[in-house]
Amino acid sequence: MSTEQMPLIAVVGATSKQGRSVATALLKSKQYRVRALTRNRYSVGARSLADLGAEVVVAPLGLGHEEDLVTAFRGADGAYLMTPQLLPQDNAEFVLGKQLADAAVEAGVGHIVFSTLENVDKISGGRKFTPHFTDKALVADYIRTLPITHSFVSLAFFYTNLLEYYVPQMDGDTLLMPIYLPEDFRAPFVDPVTATGPAVLSVLSDPHTFKGKTIPIVGDILSPREMVDTFQRVTGVKAEYRSAFEREELLKFFPGFAANELLVDELIGMVEFAVEYGYFGKEHDLEWSRRLNPETLSWEQFLKSTGWRGDKTQFGL
Numbered sequence: 001m002s003t004e005q006m007p008l009i010a011v012v013g014a015t016s017k018q019g020r021s022v023a024t025a026l027l028k029s030k031q032y033r034v035r036a037l038t039r040n041r042y043s044v045g046a047r048s049l050a051d052l053g054a055e056v057v058v059a060p061l062g063l064g065h066e067e068d069l070v071t072a073f074r075g076a077d078g079a080y081l082m083t084p085q086l087l088p089q090d091n092a093e094f095v096l097g098k099q100l101a102d103a104a105v106e107a108g109v110g111h112i113v114f115s116t117l118e119n120v121d122k123i124s125g126g127r128k129f130t131p132h133f134t135d136k137a138l139v140a141d142y143i144r145t146l147p148i149t150h151s152f153v154s155l156a157f158f159y160t161n162l163l164e165y166y167v168p169q170m171d172g173d174t175l176l177m178p179i180y181l182p183e184d185f186r187a188p189f190v191d192p193v194t195a196t197g198p199a200v201l202s203v204l205s206d207p208h209t210f211k212g213k214t215i216p217i218v219g220d221i222l223s224p225r226e227m228v229d230t231f232q233r234v235t236g237v238k239a240e241y242r243s244a245f246e247r248e249e250l251l252k253f254f255p256g257f258a259a260n261e262l263l264v265d266e267l268i269g270m271v272e273f274a275v276e277y278g279y280f281g282k283e284h285d286l287e288w289s290r291r292l293n294p295e296t297l298s299w300e301q302f303l304k305s306t307g308w309r310g311d312k313t314q315f316g317l
């Protein structure tokens, strides 16, 4: 198939960890063309996607840019839709996700894959406040009503949270690892940068099988105790778990979060939800992404492949 005949996939948030993974996997498959949507075509991330062969277009991920989105989606056979981390107010993620889906329909896109999470509000009967989960679930519900072929992926907790947001802190000769879950609670984790793309490539390549489905993407299911033990074994760095599960513990290690009370409420709501109800609903097959792609990184493989030793890491390229 010549390049011009390959299906074109528009990737929203193409420089994000998950978007970059999707764009890269599609381009490397040599089965798809990629249109990468970004706010800034001159960023290192956008330029590296252009170097790989993506068509880079500017389409801000914000309200009031419907026309830009429709134009960016026009001619695409498929689209990967994601919402970035937004402040948890005014259902901001729902409004943005709906705008993305509407633009894809208006542009005549064939198949959309939306990155969703559970409806925490519904599952917890309103007891847990986690709009960045619930809003995504509401977008998914909305998409189910639209005249467009759709599938969903649902990513586990990112390993990269420990590198970006919940960064370990040195105390004498010991690296303290404040983790937002109780020490022996096992939760699903994944590396978004390497795992998202292969899963989305499979979904787009087989719309018949994945039409209407929600596919979890999971690299490992493990507890903070296991994470810290593995970290010590792989890196040789002396490390200890510290709990950042309770509000006071979280703010003790990360006082900067206190600047946004709603964000703290949301982080606490999210981890309490994961512990009390399970991060994923029981109907999901958590082995799917590892079966599909046996190279999906476990925590140990992630540590070995990244060489991470506890330092703060930026995920802009």
Ligand SMILES: NC(=O)c1ccc[n+]([C@@H]2O[C@H](COP(=O)([O-])OP(=O)(O)OC[C@H]3O[C@@H](n4cnc5c(N)ncnc54)[C@H](OP(=O)(O)O)[C@@H]3O)[C@@H](O)[C@H]2O)c1
Pocket (backbone or CB within 6 Å): 013, 014, 015, 016, 017, 018, 019, 037, 038, 039, 040, 043, 045, 046, 060, 061, 062, 082, 083, 084, 085, 086, 117, 132, 155, 156, 157, 158, 161, 192, 315
């Ligand atoms: N952390 C977790 O454990 C976890 C687990 C499951 C799901 N998620 C979800 O994953 C999403 C974030 O994905 P990610 O971590 O892959 O993204 P990311 O690496 O933080 O990148 C976000 C991208 O979105 C673009 N963007 C456009 N408008 C933006 C805005 N107003 N604010 C910030 N970024 C904006 C930016 O690209 P340009 O600058 O190129 O426009 C940026 O590269 C969130 O919705 C989060 O809820 C997170």
